[in-house]
Amino acid sequence: MTYRLRFVAGLAALVALMSTASPTIADEGMWLFNAPPLKQLKEKYGFEPDQKWLDHVQKSSVRFNSGGSGSFVSADGLVMTNHHVGADDLQKLSTNEKNYLRDGFHARTKAEEIKCKALELNVLQSMKDVTAEVNASVTPEMPPAEAFKARQAKIEEIQKATADPAKGVRADVVTLFAGGAYHLYTFKKYTDIRLVFAPEKAIAFFGGDPDNFEYPRYDLDICFFRVYENDQPVKPEHFLSWSPAGTKADELIFVSGHPGRTNRQQTMAELEYLRDTGYPYLLQRLNRLEVLLGSWVARSEANKQKGEDELFGIQNSRKARIGGLQGLLDPQIMARKKADEERLKNFIALSGAKGSSAPPWAADAAKAFDTIAKAEKTRATLIKDVTLLENGAAFNSSYFGIARTLVRAADEKPKAPAERLREFADSRLPSLEFALFSEEPHYDDFEILKFADSLTMLASHYGSNDPMVQKILAGKSPRERAFELVSGTKVKDPAVRKKLYEGGKAAVDAANDPMIELVKLVDAKSREVRKTFENEVDEPKRQAYTALAKARFAMDGANTYPDATFTLRLSYGTVKGFQEDGKDVPPYTDFAGLYTRSKEQGNKDPFELPKRWEVKKESIDLKTPFNFVSTADIIGGNSGSPVINKAGEVVGIIFDGNIQSLVLDFIYDQTQARAVSVDSRAIMEALRKVYDAGDLADEITGKKK
Amino acid sequence: MTYRLRFVAGLAALVALMSTASPTIADEGMWLFNAPPLKQLKEKYGFEPDQKWLDHVQKSSVRFNSGGSGSFVSADGLVMTNHHVGADDLQKLSTNEKNYLRDGFHARTKAEEIKCKALELNVLQSMKDVTAEVNASVTPEMPPAEAFKARQAKIEEIQKATADPAKGVRADVVTLFAGGAYHLYTFKKYTDIRLVFAPEKAIAFFGGDPDNFEYPRYDLDICFFRVYENDQPVKPEHFLSWSPAGTKADELIFVSGHPGRTNRQQTMAELEYLRDTGYPYLLQRLNRLEVLLGSWVARSEANKQKGEDELFGIQNSRKARIGGLQGLLDPQIMARKKADEERLKNFIALSGAKGSSAPPWAADAAKAFDTIAKAEKTRATLIKDVTLLENGAAFNSSYFGIARTLVRAADEKPKAPAERLREFADSRLPSLEFALFSEEPHYDDFEILKFADSLTMLASHYGSNDPMVQKILAGKSPRERAFELVSGTKVKDPAVRKKLYEGGKAAVDAANDPMIELVKLVDAKSREVRKTFENEVDEPKRQAYTALAKARFAMDGANTYPDATFTLRLSYGTVKGFQEDGKDVPPYTDFAGLYTRSKEQGNKDPFELPKRWEVKKESIDLKTPFNFVSTADIIGGNSGSPVINKAGEVVGIIFDGNIQSLVLDFIYDQTQARAVSVDSRAIMEALRKVYDAGDLADEITGKKK
Secondary structure (H helix, E strand, O other), rough: OOOOOOOOOOOOOOOOOOOOOOOOOOOOOOOEOOOHHHHHHHHOOOOOHHOOOHHHHHHHEEEEEEEEEEEOOOOOEEEEEEEEHHHHHHHHOOOOOOOOOHEEEOOHHHHHOEEEEOOOOEEEEEEEEOHHHOOOHHHHHHHOHHHHHHHHHHHHHHHHHHHHHHHHHEEEEEEEEOOEEEEEEEEEEEEEEEEEEOOHHHHOOOOOHHHHHHHHHHHHEEEEEEEEOOEEEEOOOOOOOEOOOOOOOOOOOEEEEEEOOOOOOOOOOHHHHHHHHHHHHHHEEEEEEHHHHHHHOOOHHHHHHHHHHHHHHHHHHHHHHHHHHHHHHOOHHHHHHHHHHHHHHHHHHHHHHHHHHHHOOOOOOOOHHHHHHHHHHHHHHHHHHHHHHHHHOOOOHHHHHHHHHHHHHHHHHOOOOHHHHHHHHHHHHHHHHHHHHOOOOHHHHHHHHHHHHHHHHHHHOOOOOOOHHHHHHOOOOOHHHHHHHHHHHOOHHHHHHHHHHHHHHHHHHHOOOHHHHHHHHHHHHHHEEEEEEEHHHHHHHHHHHHHHHHHHHHHHHOOOOOOOOOOOEEEOOOOOEEEEEEEOOOEEHHHHHHHHHHHHOOOOOOOOHHHHHHHHHHHHOOOOEEEEEEOOOOOOOOOOOEEEEEOOOEEEEEEEEEEEHHHHHOOOOOOOOEEEEEEEEHHHHHHHHHOOOHHHHHHHOOOOO | OOOOOOOOOOOOOOOOOOOOOOOOOOOOOOOOOHHHHHHHHHHHHHOOOOOHHHHHHHHEEEEOOOOOOEEEEOOOOOOEEEEHHHHHHHHHHHOOOOHHHHHHHOOOHHOOOEEEOOOOEEEEEEEEEEEEHHHHOOOOOOOOHHHHHHHHHHHHHHHHHHHHHHEEEEEEEEHHHHEEEEEEEEEEEOEEEEEEOOOOOOHHHHOOOHHHHOOOOOOOOOOEEEEOOOOEOOOOOOOOOOOOOOOOOOOEEEEOOOOOOOOOOOHHHHHHHHHHHHHHHHHHHHHHHHHHHHHHOOHHHHHHHHHHHHHHHHHHHHHHHHHHHHHHHHHHHHHHHHHHHHHHHHHHHHHOHHHHHOOHHHHHHHHHHHHHHHHHHHHHHHHHHHHHOOOHHHHHHHHHHHHHHHHHHHHHOOOOOOOOHHOHHHHHHHHHHHHOOOOOOOOOOHHHHHHHHHHHHHHHHHOOHHHHHHHHOOOOOOHHHHHHHHOOOOOOOOOHHHHHHHHHHHHHHHOOOOHHHHHHHHHHHHHHHHHHHHHHHHHHHHHHHHHHHHHHHHHOOOOOOOOOOOOOOEEEEEEOOOEEEOEEEEEEEHHHHHHHHHHOOOOOOOOOOOHHHOOHHHHHHOOOOOEEEEEOOOOOOOOOOOOEOOOOOOOEEEEEOHHHHHHHHHOOOOOOEEEEEEHHHHHHHHHHHHOOHHHHHHHOOOOOO
């Protein structure tokens, strides 16, 4: 349903030492490749990347549609990402006999590589500004719902004109600057992705949830896939070469990846909504799921294999949100944000006071703060309905999601494109179908566990005597009802799904499937809630933020970057430690530190080293740099992003941020916030000395015959 | 703050096979020792315990005021209870060097026994019905608040007349039948309690949270203390002898212990409150705490030692409440409860219709259902305020609790006894002072963690812009504020506490302590919320339930038992397996099963066996019965209760119920609900063969010279 991004919205707690440096001096920004920070790089670092450099980096960068980043690192289509980005696939490929997520995997020949079940990679080929075209579809007189539809229709039209599914060309109109700009992104799309190499989870995620978002750190969070087309490895036009030397402290580095979402333009009204309502409610659900899954996973090894990846995503989100909430509750952070808002308000007021020479956005921008404040109030009243029904939190089973896709596809596909729910836009259907028909395994016992709990949450929220709840539960307890629905539904069979999808409404209506019947029971209410939310929250806010984005653009000039939107961005910074509680935290860790931390924690899960690492200890150079931190501006979605040097070579791979970096969701800080990477030298040392993966190392370093 | 009872309120999910047997035939009931189920025992089992038998069992039974049960098992004052009942004390006695909770403890001589820091044991000496006396203090004309005070004053007076602190005589007027009866309980109170023996936590709580409330089970959940007076071991008048033979399947057994609370008289309105509001809200907080403590404990061994016992209590409550909520959400259970309520309503209506010959309770009972329904509505509106402020959930630090006790003691002690908050009644002051001045360790880092999180919860609930929240946070983030208060308060020093307590209001006002200042800031509001809750929820309900209890008593006759109230009760039943998913679960497990389960789970925490158990495996008789289940009617607080045979000998010790037993909170069931015990034979085998504790075994079996 949602991307599992390692670095989700958040704010750090400790801002006493917060930088007050101006944005042009700080290493701030997640820059568009078609508007890179050339001035800043030149002024601060004396470095001027040319278009060739930018093109090369852009086209070597890979987006994992499951919610992460990666890069081509060989001429034979090898893609590097994080173990935790590949974790979903590692789990899906595992069997009762082979647990690749836990034990790792190494295909020693291409024949041994295993095809992933539902993984899509995208490589950005080109970007084009279509703002004028999109905006021309909307007139100021249109009511919000109509404006929304008109814009969606135009976007759909633009996408359709460019996309070429037969050739693997995907086209997305992406929204930037909170609706201030629309760019048409054209991607090369790959769906035949095969697993090549993964280390054991115990070393990839060494320290587990306890060490997550902490530093110093000792994780080999890497994973390699190979991209195929027509059953042959792809020969990518661009791939990154490998730096044998790695980095030195204070060296300039770049990060090319797909930050998922930042919220740096949000008004105080929205931040206060998040602080008092949004985050607390989300954390409540995350806590609930973490306890549910955590205790179930602990019951047996079989449960662990089925559920641990989902659990780890939940823990990750929970920690990130706690960090974010801490920041929102910090009066100093909020004071900085408020000062920034005042500056913008003053600018808008001054612009508006210019009478007939006021800029065209001035009137809208002047109303925008109140519009957003009103929308946030509405949001607070709707959020639980939206979450439970439309977002499906009350029906937490993959089978429910599948059944709803089938029911809605039958309703939506016959409609004119502009009338459809946006996930049924023609341009999105191929990806939707790919996911819908995928053979990825689901486990009835795990589905029952989650579904029963979510039905319980539904009953608690609306009260058991609520007529809708009574209809949903059908005279049974949540557990009995979940058992009945999960056991009884036939949508668990991909062949049935395909038949129903292709059969359309007639087939779905005749399916006589209990899960489909449940979907139908709640769908009218669910759609209604969604519609209200879109009309009264999303669309007014979109328009208000568009006006504010224009005002801010006018105020701060073109030399700025949009909030993250899971589109490709370029960040930069230097390798640099930080201070914590008055103590220096050095930028690098090494393998020696790994062994020490493991020993201190009794070599127990999640600090237990894989056997291989004990056996090979003697042959490893313990001084090899393992992880390092830098000041690059990153966020969730950057997981797996290559860290590259001025020469465009891989010197590391992003896999986390420290706890202080959670502030980056709302505000950049380079005093303490740090991106955490695996060092390229550690990767080579581990492949060659620990994993006997000389062939792979040779391929990456271009030494392969 | 609250008792940590292993078996908390709950209901099982699976009642398809629910017994419909009448209460006189089922092994139902937590019977008062002064109204034992003689008729039932005679009819069903042909057994007639005499008064001597009852006195012996009563006076051999021990209440752990920390929230559990136990029994004298030797002539030298040895007391047996569960490891998890002793866990708080094991943790408090541990040091950086010695972790008794984890590693166990064995005093080979009396000199090696360690005195607990704040443990009080009570042994029930006598019971006297004082209902008439208490009720005479209240007139029908009194408004609720006045009635409450008058009753409290009378209770206080009765207690004071009997208590003799100098001689260790404690007197409590206990409320039974929901206010239908008041009995004066006289206890012998012991406060010099020394630790004698505990196994490793890994075997006491083998299977941890995953196997908690499950069966089959393999736990050596035992712990031994010795009671001292005047620095000498107590020679108890009564102690239980040990059965070498244990039990056989279908054998009649008894459980003598202190069930904490059952809710079998609750009306549908109250059950619906619990289902839709009370349980969901409590589970929300338990989930939050479990995640908070779980992730902190995982960070290091030091954290684990500080927090794991509290974590384990939270997990235990969570699992119990989830079971309870499942039951409340089960339409079949609710239908049975509703039928029972209809029966009572009809009886009341018929009684009331008798005109002038209607019983005196008829008019009150007729209104009671509506009164309770109204009170439950009010409860739902107040519960969060009460929980956060008066119950202190928003100020989750031991230091806050201590500071509040100091502030309130200074306010309350000068008042007339009847005017005081009930916890400052004269009879309660000795226990309150004992706890207040105890040297039990607190850890600033752990306190900060919990306090910061609870302040965050406070801010989320009321909103950060709320004036009270702003005053409480004083311009800081929750984390900074928690750090400041926990670091700055001097109440962490028992000597300071003593001085402030003895100095009264003047001393407390002059203390200039940040935590005390915080308490003062919120105390007026907190007291107001409490008062409203007592007047509008507690007192009307107490009166209404009193009327219903009288009606029920009239309906069902004297042959009944009151809801559990953490007073001594006698339960009975037989050793018996059960069916689950159509499969037989046999009543006994054995040591062989322990080794198998550990192996299946990779011998990993919480299934990791202590080394000793690996080493001694060869010398143990693997066929020794380890745990067993019985149909006895138990609930949280029964933890540590001796299981005895007709001869009054120990055949086991209660330590858990299966998941189906969570239904016992609201309704008895003997189809699937089972009490889980450690077998007396396993205890002996383990003491002699695994722990080299022959002396202790000899003392228990009376073989000691």
